[in-house]
Amino acid sequence: MFVITDDGPKLPWELDEDGHAGSKPAQVEAQDRSGAPSSPPGGPARTLGHRETGSPSEEPRRLDASLMPLAEKGDSEALDAQLRQGCEVNIFVSEFRFYPGSFRMYGTDWTPLTAAVAGGHLEAARVLLEVRADVNVVCCCCTASGPYSFWTALDIARTGDAVPYERDPEKQKQPRHPEIEKLLLAACAKPSSKLPEPPRMNTYGNPAEKGERKNPCLDEQGFPLRPEHLYTEEVLELIGPPGAPKFSNRSGGGGGCPMSSMGMFGIGTSVDGSRIYTGEASWTKVERRLDD
DSSP: OEEEETTEEEOHHHHHHHTOTTSOOSEEEOBOTTSSBOSOTTSSOOOTTOOOOSSSSOOOOBOOTTHHHHHHHTOHHHHHHHHHTTBOSSEEEEEEEEOTTSOOEEEEEEOHHHHHHHTTOHHHHHHHHHTTOOTTOOEEEEETTEEEEEEOHHHHHSSSSSOOOTTOSOGGGSOOOHHHHHHHHHTTOOOGGGSOOOOOBOOTTOOOOTTSBOOTTBOTTSOBOOOTTTSOHHHHHHHOSOOOOOOOSSTTOOOOOGGGGGOOOOBOOOTTSOOOEEEEEEESOOOOOTTO
16 A cells, blocks of 8 residues: 655655654555555555554564564465564574585574565565565674675565575576565665675674674574584584684674685575574664764
8 A cells, every 4th residue: 555645655654754654645545465446545454564463552573483484485474464463574583504515504694574585475575565674684694703795685686686695506597586676676675785784793702792793603602503403413423512713804703604605505404495494583673882
């Protein structure tokens, strides 16, 4: 549904951000998702961008990693139901893998929106945008040394703009999703190259400080995680205790993995090829220091 204002058509959440929430739109044109006319103004149609909590004051949203497989599979109805029950849409959930030929682990950021876009699921992406999914969250790949590759949902929808996600070694063969690209651009999406650098991330041996994003590959004390689906008993017998990674001189880590130049990416999917999401969900926004 779009609201026709003096400044042109806008989504309802854009009116809120512009400070026009209390003003009456010049004209309201409700349409269903197929483009056909829907309920009249004031009717039962759901207003985009406004969650239904059953109470005037919205309760804190729940960080729930179960959104991720729903978004990956494009199950828009189940996504919608979960979001109506109070799930936060702007979350990071990690996917961990080994680089081939080694037991070096890397982590990949996923949000519900990037998972839906990567799968080419237009309707699921639309559902997520309706509840204010942030189109300009900058995702990254990282190791214990810090982050080394960045992208947004728009990068994923396009071909060749960036390495969109670590699990695709042949980016030239990545399918383009033009309809999703249009949807994202209408919501003011940008590529990662046009956005500010994401918050700093802690590195091996250093707990995350205020203003830093916690490194998904490390625990609260700053030491390497050992996801069970990767570090089986057989693997642990082979590798022994974790060693310190190599670091670069880049600010906030960024040493990356020396094997990333091979153009081949790792081991760690489920039997059916779907991603394995590990750990709890976290907010996509990081509280920064006042002096940053």
